[in-house]
Amino acid sequence: MKITVQSSKVLKPAYDGSVPSVATNLATPLTMFDKVTYAENVNGVCFFHPPVPSKSSLETGFVKALAAYREWAGRLGVDANGDPCILLNDAGATLVEATADVALSSISPLEQTPDLQSLCQSGGGDNGEEVMVVQITRFACGSFAVANTLHHLVGDGHGMCRFLMAWGNATRGATVDRIPVYDRASIFKPRNPPRVDFEHRGVEFTKPRPEQKARIINRVNCSDTVVVHRVHFTPEMLSELKSQGSAGAARPYSTLQCVAAHLWRCITMARRLDGNMITKLKIPVSGRERMHHPPVPEEYTGNVVLWAQPTTTVRELVASPLRHIVEIVSQEVARINENYFRSFIDFASSGVVEEEGLVPTAALAKAATDRSAAIFVSNMKGVPLYELDFGTGQPLFLFTRSYPPVDGFVFIMPNLSSDGGMDVQVGLFARAMDIFKDYCYSLTTANAKL
Template sequence: MKITVQSSKIVKPIYEGGSPPTTTTNAIPLSVFDKVTYDKHASGVYYFHPPSPPNTALEMGLAKAMAVYREWAGRLGTDANGNRVILLNDAGARFVEATADVALGSIAPLESSPELLSLCPSGDANKELMLVQVTRFTCVSFAVGTTTHHQVADGLGRCSFMITWGKATRGSGAIDPVPVYDRASIFAPWNPPRVEFEHRGVEFVKPRAEVGNIDTPDASDNVVTHTVHFSPEMVSKLKSQASAPGARRPVSQRTCGGASRRRVGLSIGDTQTKLKIAVNGRPRMRNPRVPEDFAGNVVLWAQPTTTVNDLLGKPLQHAAELISRAVARVDDSYFRSFIDFASSDAVEKEELVPTETLVRCPDVFVSNLKGIPTYDLDFGTGRPFLFTRSHPPWEGYVFIMPPFCSDGSMDVQVGLFNRAMDIFKECCYSLESWSDLGTLVLQDSMG
């Protein structure tokens, strides 16, 4: 597949009345949650069947949406005190128009691959916080690739903007609801602080130079990505096996995702393995509550840990219980404790840095995207028929993808070393293999 870029331009907000709203601030300070997440861009691709809106309509819709979500037209910078902020300077987002020399059907299945990375603009060395690319295929299908800076918003925040872009392109009237940005009052630390949990070694660590070098995998062993589809029947059986006997309700569908003990052949005996699960704070924080329309980051991570022996020797229910307990601990008190610790002078005095998000063998990172209304995006010609993450293959990353339909099935995107992927493919549809391999069952971390 050859992608030809036809144009690349900066699109700036277009305001009703021609001028930006009168405001007392020209910057949004990054919250403690913004600062602890990835300091990098994240990409995804939406695929659409024809008919398609013209690029001029998409560009105009983007400009109107950024008049509501001004942060995506801004830039990262610092305020007078040296604190990191999002500058509301209307510098604009990048809008790329491109064509492909093939029909979309010729590149199926649409797995994350170096080839499909060309459907998204690169965020490397770019100051723009949002970059989008509209790619037209010879079959008249089209793809919209987005590359957005993670410190501006988490998955729900980014999805809210995308839905607003669709509404603005359709011309569906005033944007409702309006995004909420009040980081200062929602995430204000207690006085005096109430640090009730340990956050050193969890969200914050000493710089790597002080904790020693970390072995890197053999470069000759490539990492590959594979998407597994689990039928409603398979999900139902997994829920049944993972639920405690006599439980009033079985483990939820989102608890039954697919990260098998993927380090097959790599981890043995008493080796510890950790599952790092993204946990959405919106439904958990209560004092004060975080509005559903909050547009920034509100994510921490549950990190259940066990040994390979335990994982192999105990039933699936044991893994499910470990994960359920770990996620339950990341509650309102934990989020508030994190705010107080991250806002204290301990981080600066001890020269702590955010824990690196990339995991290393034998650990697993899980991001549950099922609670994000990805398929509500509509530019006026219908919703996408598929959404995929777009990134270089990362070993140990598992994404539970948002469902296109509500039939109870689920898709799970898994990144593994090439030598482990063949084994994973052989066992992932066998309930016996899942139990024998000590499958890790995913908690409903989005709510």
């Protein structure tokens, strides 16, 4: 597949006559939730039915959406106090238009391969570069792809999706209401007096150790390749997992928790780890649904995510029935409630992080070696990308990814499957992938060995 870039331009927000003037010297500080997320770009690609919208309608819709969501037209920087922030300078975002010399069907099924990297631009976010780059690729058959590269410090999956949907609406000619740029710091004020009721050292924050720095070097020098496999769970597989995971429970556990527990176990077995090792599953929990006093504004763009971190030994994980693993996951997810979110806000606002030289654990997450026992889940299932529409209906298919792919990173995708199933993208070292597939699709651990 050959991708040819036809044009690339930085587009700035276009305000209509209802906005007489917009200040471009403002800044909104990053919150504690922004600071503890992954400080990197996130890529996603959505594929659509033909025909491709016109160049003018795409550009017009894009600048209208930027006017509604100004943060995506800004830049990362520091404010007058030297604190990290988003500069609301309306510097713009890059829109790339390209063509592919093949039909979309020729690259199906769509797996994460280096060839598909050409559908995405590398993006910026550092050194004054844009925090969003998007690429429209027209295929020879008339289908098209919309690829986005957005910086995670600016927003979570919910915030990213809202911009993309606004762009789709504006491209179709629908009205896009301007969303206020919230003073991020004011939304997450600490309590008076503050109450740190939970431990946040070693959870959201940690103090780097020398061996963690060595892991970064080891990972760079590792000769094995990380590959990505898309697992499709059919409705029958999901039903069986939910039945196994909820056996004996007072009420059924969620499908998501059962799938996450199954993947945790299968990946751990594929890695052939020592039974005494501690293994951890990091699964995101959104504060949008949990914080009510006060609630988070629905249209808020920034990050509002913490992580549940169910933990056990490799031996217990492998030897226990699925229902026990699901119970561990469920209890930990339930623990990350409003009280936990408020405790985190109070801790992060107390000055302890700066005094003790703590750093976000997310900053070290991708430094894991091939012997790491951690698994990181990115749950996109609740992000309504299936509503994205540029005039030809919902996406045919989509994927999100970390590039280059990272061992142990799992993406649970929004439901676009026509059969009602679920798609999950799993990144593993190549030597472990075939073993993982055997366990994952068999839905059993009868032959598990440590």
